[in-house]
Amino acid sequence: MSALKLYDTxxxxxxxxxxxxxxxxxxYLCGAxxxxxxxxxxxxxxxxxxxxxxxxxxxxxxxxxxRNVTDIDDKILQKAVIEKTPWWAVAMxxxxxxxxxxxxxxxxxxxxEPRATGHITQMIELMETLISNGSAYAPGNGDVYLEVRKLxxxxxxxxxxxxxxxxxxxxxxTYKRDPRDFALWKAAKPGEPYWPTPWGAxxxxxxLECSAMAEAYLGKSFDIHGGGLDLIFPHHENEIAQSExxxxxxxxxxxxxxxxxxxxxKMSKSLGNSLLVTEILxxxxxxxxxWYLGSAHxxxxxxxxxxxxxxxxxxxxxxxxxxxxxxEVLGKNSEPIISKEFTKLMDDDLAVPQALALxxxxxxxxxxxxTSGDLKKIAEAASxxxxxxxxxxxxxxxxxxxxxxxxxxxxxxxxxxxxxxxQREAARLRKDFSAADSIRDRITSLGITIEDxxxxxxxxxx
RNA sequence: GGUCGGGUGGCCGAGAGGCGAGGCUCGGGACUGCAAAUCCCGCUACACGGGUUCAAAUCCCGUCCCGACCUCCA
Numbered sequence: 001m002s003a004l005k006l007y008d009t010x011x012x013x014x015x016x017x018x019x020x021x022x023x024x025x026x027x028y029l030c031g032a033x034x035x036x037x038x039x040x041x042x043x044x045x046x047x048x049x050x051x052x053x054x055x056x057x058x059x060x061x062x063x064x065x066x067r068n069v070t071d072i073d074d075k076i077l078q079k080a081v082i083e084k085t086p087w088w089a090v091a092m093x094x095x096x097x098x099x100x101x102x103x104x105x106x107x108x109x110x111x112x113e114p115r116a117t118g119h120i121t122q123m124i125e126l127m128e129t130l131i132s133n134g135s136a137y138a139p140g141n142g143d144v145y146l147e148v149r150k151l152x153x154x155x156x157x158x159x160x161x162x163x164x165x166x167x168x169x170x171x172x173x174t175y176k177r178d179p180r181d182f183a184l185w186k187a188a189k190p191g192e193p194y195w196p197t198p199w200g201a202x203x204x205x206x207x208l209e210c211s212a213m214a215e216a217y218l219g220k221s222f223d224i225h226g227g228g229l230d231l232i233f234p235h236h237e238n239e240i241a242q243s244e245x246x247x248x249x250x251x252x253x254x255x256x257x258x259x260x261x262x263x264x265x266k267m268s269k270s271l272g273n274s275l276l277v278t279e280i281l282x283x284x285x286x287x288x289x290x291w292y293l294g295s296a297h298x299x300x301x302x303x304x305x306x307x308x309x310x311x312x313x314x315x316x317x318x319x320x321x322x323x324x325x326x327x328e329v330l331g332k333n334s335e336p337i338i339s340k341e342f343t344k345l346m347d348d349d350l351a352v353p354q355a356l357a358l359x360x361x362x363x364x365x366x367x368x369x370x371t372s373g374d375l376k377k378i379a380e381a382a383s384x385x386x387x388x389x390x391x392x393x394x395x396x397x398x399x400x401x402x403x404x405x406x407x408x409x410x411x412x413x414x415x416x417x418x419x420x421x422x423q424r425e426a427a428r429l430r431k432d433f434s435a436a437d438s439i440r441d442r443i444t445s446l447g448i449t450i451e452d453x454x455x456x457x458x459x460x461x462x
Numbered sequence: 463g464g465u466c467g468g469g470u471g472g473c474c475g476a477g478a479g480g481c482g483a484g485g486c487u488c489g490g491g492a493c494u495g496c497a498a499a500u501c502c503c504g505c506u507a508c509a510c511g512g513g514u515u516c517a518a519a520u521c522c523c524g525u526c527c528c529g530a531c532c533u534c535c536a
Contacts, residue, residue, distance in 0.1 A: 012466090033535075045536040075534060155465090158531075164464035165532055182533060206534080228536030233465085238533080257536070258467085264529060267536090295485095296475070301468075301529080308474055311486055321499080353476045357484040367500055371493090433495055440497080451499050458499095 004059065004347045006224075007299060009232060009254040010157055014349050017253060019223050024062050026218045027053065028251065030210060030227035030235065031067040031113070034094035035075040038101045039275045040293065040304065041228075041260040041267040047290055047393070048257040048298040049226050050107045054391050055346050058338055066217045067110040068210060069095055072117050072203055077192060087193055091117075101277040104286040105293075106393045106400035112217050116209035120195045123204050123212045126246055127184055127197070135245035139175040142187025142200030148180050151241055157254060158233040182238050184208045207238035214239075215248060225251030229258055230266075257298045264303070275304070287401045288313035291394045297353055319359070319385060320396045321460070322366050326382040328458070330375060333397060334382035336390045346391065359388045371454075417448065421457050424450075 004017045019025045029049050032042060046067075056063050071091035080087040095115075102109075127144050130136035135151070138144045148154050154162060165180060183205035188194035194201035214222065220243075227236065236254065243250040259266050260275075267275060280289055283306070292312040296302040327333050341358055345351040366381025389395040420439055427435040440450050449460050 030536080035534090038536090042536050048536095073534080158465065160465050160532075180533080229467085230531065230535050233531060234533045235535085259530085259536070261529080264468090266530065299467095300475080303474080305474085308486095311474070315485060318499095325499095351476085354483065357476075360484055364501080371500060428495080431495075437496070444498095449498070452494075452497080453499075 004056075005349055006253060006255060007349050009256050012159075015253075017223075019061065020221060020252065023060065024064070025056050025224070026064045026222035027066065027224045027226065028210070028214045028218055028222060029065070029067040029110075029225075030231055031069055031110075032094070032098045033070040033073055033075065034091045034098060035073065035079050036094060037097040038094075038277050039260075039267055040277055040280055040289070041275075042098070043101050043105060043107075043277050043289075044260050044293045044302065045226075045228050045257050046102055046107045047105060047293045049255075050393055051294055051298070051352065051391060052224075052226075052255070052350060053108060054393060055350065058391060059343075059347075063111070064218065065108075065111045066214065067113055068213055069098075069113060069115045070206070070209065071095065071115045072193065073206055088117075097278075103400070104277070104281060105290045106286065106398060108393075114213045114217065116204055116213075119209060119213050119216060120204070122216050123185075123208050124197050126208065126212050126215075126242065127199075129246045130184070130242065133245070133247075136184055137177065138199040140199075141175050142185075142202050143175055143183055144185035144197075144199055145176055145181040146184055146238070146241055146245065147177055148182070148241065149178055151245060153244075154241055155233070155237055157237050157240060160233065182207065182234065182241075184242065207235055207242060210235070210239050211242040211246070211248075211250075214250070215243070220247070221249035222251060224253050224255055226255040226257070229256045232256060255298075258301045260293070260302045260304050262304050267304070280309070284309060284313045285401075287394050287396060288316050291316040291392070294352060294392050294394065295356060298350060316394070319363055319389070322363055322370070323382055323385065323396060324460070325370055325458075326366065326378050329370065329373075329455075330379055330382070334379045334386060336386035336395070337383040338387045338391070339384055342384075342388055342391075352392065355388055355391075359385055362388075373454075417443065417459050421450070421459070425457065 005014050006017045007014045027049070029045070031046075032038065049065075049067075053063050053065050069091075072087070076087050076090050079090045083090060127136060130146065131138060131144070136144055136146045148162065162180060185197065185199065185202050185208065186205055187200055187202040192203065194203055214225070225236065225239075232254075240250055261267065262275070277289070284292070289309075292309050293302065295312060339358075342355055345355045345358065362381045362384040366378055366385065369375075369377035369381060386395055386397070390398075395401075420443060424436045424439040427433070427439065443450055443459070447461060451458050451460075
């Protein structure tokens with residue numbers, strides 16, 4: 001019995017979430033336009049919605065999760081010219097880059113991951129519907145526009161008035177009945193890729209694909225539509241306009257994640273390469289980046305700095321260290337438990353930051369139990385921590401984060417270090433501390449940390 | 463111009479009328495041959511000016527500052 005509440009952009013309130021079909025949740029997330037490698041802002045969206053998805057699953061729902069790939073658009077075509085390569089090669093290259101980033105951050109693969117170019121047929125059908133019912137028009141040049149003045153309602157998501165909008169600057173308005181009408185379909189210019197349609201050869205406008213694909217995979221009505229804040233207008237407004245004009249109910253609830261900012265500003269694509277996921281992953285592991293991106297509330301801006309990232313990674317290693325020690329002491333891993341308190345927090349619009357305070361309590365209690373040797377409490381703490389981490393997608397024991405090392409090699413290493421530690425222990429016993437410290441220093445300089453515990457020394461690679 | 467979101471301690475980051483989230487840093491202590499790890503204690507804030515209230519970071523009015531969107535955007 002879920003009491004999940006989520007913030008709905010459409011009503012600007014936190015409200016009860018009830019799926020259309022009990023136990024089944026359908027989500028459409030606007031994915032990447034594959035025109036450049038992902039930076040950490042792009043991937044935050046993936047992480048935030050992955051947390052939502054994991055929570056819905058943990059709450060007993062079957063989740064159908066659709067995340068599209070926009071593999072044709074103006075920027076991809078521009079990039080193809082710059083990179084002197086076909087547009088589809090550009091799209092494929094960056095789609096792979098996104099896939100790699102999602103995988104590195106343990107973002108669950110979507111149930112379906114449709115590409116725009118694979119759904120031209122559905123888009124044409126949608127346009128036919130819109131033209132035949134008078135919502136859209138083809139002025140004859142190959143373009144197809146949606147006539148926004150004819151809509152029963154428009155701009156309800158962003159709460160704007162049509163007449164307040166600034167007129168589009170560089171739009172070629174000669175074919176538009178109103179400057180605010182937007183393109184469903186764009187006529188191909190010479191040299192551009194095109195698909196044939198009853199109105200001429202061209203390619204999809206940006207918004208059409210999401211309406212077409214959402215209906216294809218989720219039907220005329222589905223539970224949650226998500227994306228970044230900047231998609232509210234125009235992208236999501238236009239999706240609503242198209243789909244409603246075509247007779248769909250479309251999304252029941254709208255969720256938008258906030259940005260990763262630098263110096264208070266939205267991360268822009270012209271910022272350079274330093275914040276690309278691949279670059280960040282040279283500094284911290286995937287699980288640590290995910291922990292960082294997931295740790296702020298999804299509707300709060302996350303002010304990025306390398307200091308904050310490093311700090312966050314250190315905090316995560318502390319948790320990981322406890323879990324590893326718990327396994328050593330207990331001889332086995334503790335099963336994740338989702339506590340009532342945690343459930344209450346997550347049900348409250350995914351209150352992750354407060355859940356982290358809860359985790360912090362478990363960590364303290366677990367570490368204390370480790371000192372006192374209270375096995376029951378150690379297991380309890382480990383279970384609660386793993387419960388939280390499993391929802392955040394940061395459980396270090398998850399397969400996505402498993403070390404793919406050479407088993408023989410680590411066994412040999414284990415033996416070698418044990419040998420050194422035995423010598424050090426012998427030196428300590430005879431109070432030859434300078435010999436003991438010199439062994440420790442040598443080991444430390446190789447990047448291995450030695451800790452003396454009540455149960456003897458333990459080592460870990462830093 | 464319209465719409466939306468912010469300003470919280472040295473830093474990050476929650477909360478949204480009362481009983482001061484949490485983490486990091488810093489200071490002190492316990493433990494330890496030393497270190498590391500861990501635990502305990504301490505430091506304590508809500509942009510500014512008014513107002514409402516027994517009580518305001520939270521509500522209201524005003525001001526300042528920052529950011530986002532307005533047909534390329536996570």
